[in-house]
Amino acid sequence: MTALDDEHLSAVSGDGTVAVPTYDRSRLTTGIVHLGVGGFHRSHQAMYLDRLMNEGKAHDWAICGVGVLPGDVRMRDALKAQDGLYTLVLKHPDGTFEPRVIGSITEYLLAPDDPEAVIEKMASPQVRIVSLTVTEGGYNIHHVTGEFDVENPAVSADLADGAVPATSFGLVTEALRRRRDRGVGPVTIMSCDNIQGNGDVARQVFTAFARLKDPELADWITEHVPFPNSMVDRITPVTSAEDRAMVAERFGIDDAWPVVAEPFTQWVLEDRFAAGRPPYEEVGVQVVDDVEPYELMKLRLLNASHQALCYLGHLSGYRYAHEVAQDPVFARFLLDYMDQEATPTLHPVPGIDLTDYKHTLIERFANPHVRDTLARLCAESSDRIPKWLLPVVRHNLASGGQIVRSATVVAGWARYDEGTDEQGEPIEIVDRLAERLHAAALRQREDPLAFLRDREVFGDLVDDPVFTDAYLAALRSLHEAGAHATVEALVRPA
Helix, strand or coil, rough: EEECEEEEEEEECCCCCCCCCCHHHHHEEEEEEECCCCHHHHHHHHHHHHHHCCCCCCCCCEEEEEECCCHHHHHHHHHHHCCCCCCCCEECCCCEEEEEECCCEEEEECCCHHHHHHHHHHHHHHHHCCEEEHHHHHHCCCCCCCCCCCCCCHHHHCCCCCCCCCCCCHHHHHHHHHHHHCCCCCCCCECCCCCCCCHHHHHHHHHHHHHHCCCCHHHHHHHHHHCCCCECCCCCCCHHHHHHHHHHHHEECCCCCCCCCCCEEEEEEEECCCCCCCCHHCCCCEEEECCCCHHHHHEEEEEEEHHHHHHHHHHHCCCEEEHCCHHHHHHHHHHHHHHHHHHHCCCCCCCCCCCHHHHHHHHHHHHCCCCCCCHHCCCCHHHHHHHHCCCHHHHHHHHHCCCCHHHHHHHHHHHHHHCCCCCCCCCCCCCCCCCHHHHHHHHCCCCCCHHCCCCHCCCHHHCCHHHHHHHHHHHHHHHCCCCHHHHHHHHHCC
């Protein structure tokens, strides 16, 4: 077994089975600070930079990863022990595994350990981009008002006079203040999260926090700091113990935290930067003037389809996304949702054949080697459903379009959050609103609209009889006939 660190890279490469960095990592300098280093960032943005570096480019754009939460200590320990190196394994549908050691992350800081070090790193002149994958919930947007949630206790603590910054908002805002005061110029704040208009949302929340802290600084940010929008795509399951064992057994690498992912990858990025950027377009990134058509396509076709398969699939007894997508009934249901409900809400997407894209999604979901768990897809639904699926519902309600499949997905979520599947097995609800949602779901046998009455999540949908009629019919079928029969009835020819 070979340890994964700079000292042992030549041994890791061995007979050439495992690709390793061909560049001198000791000569890299940090140009990007990334908040929220998880599996997706390491399978996607860090991978694109590694490609560039292997071509002899972007050596002044290495990444300093930052963990903002106390739980990020595990990532800190794994990456520090391995000099920032990790193994990315692409799992092809034919069973081929393609390993590569990624070397673009050269530093890692944990904010709870040393917030001052994180702030100073972002304030340093050599850093020109601060990027983010902090999940949908990390932007602190109130679901009903759509505004920055100033009542969040962590935000309130950061806004107190003399507070040591602890949130991403406090850390980034203080770094921007120092850059302004020192005359080193702004950075670009680059969101890579699955949110429509993710750059616009990032601008909204960081500027809102800054305005509460220092109105003049907020004005400076508004004038000088760009927040480009982006669309990112690569299915990246949570790393499992089996994945670690696979990397050890197949490739002889002792890697504390490898990453596995599908072969497909896409990144569409708005070309708006304050102090330059890596030449991403040279390694397949689509650098464009307008990201919105691409992001709507991805959020409403891929991400919403993940929600369409996860709850109903789990209730049907499946535990992995590929099991659901390989079921002809579910595959037809997903395509019908995409064709009849999601596609009518999209703008034309330059250079994309939507028919091919939708069929490719089903093929990607059905890849048996990725083993994406339904539990991962079902997690944090109160952050995901309002951003990915409910915009489709509202668009179609306003235009007279179809909503029956979307309503069935929402009903599937409500049934899932009862906390027991159709086989009587317990369901672990992973959601920031888990307790509240579970309590509402348990009431719906007597009050079928109980789950939908949560206006923080659903707004006024409970007041729309077109939606509630479809929702109630689906929920009744889920209780009486079960999830698979409910889906089958929707795809059965009239």
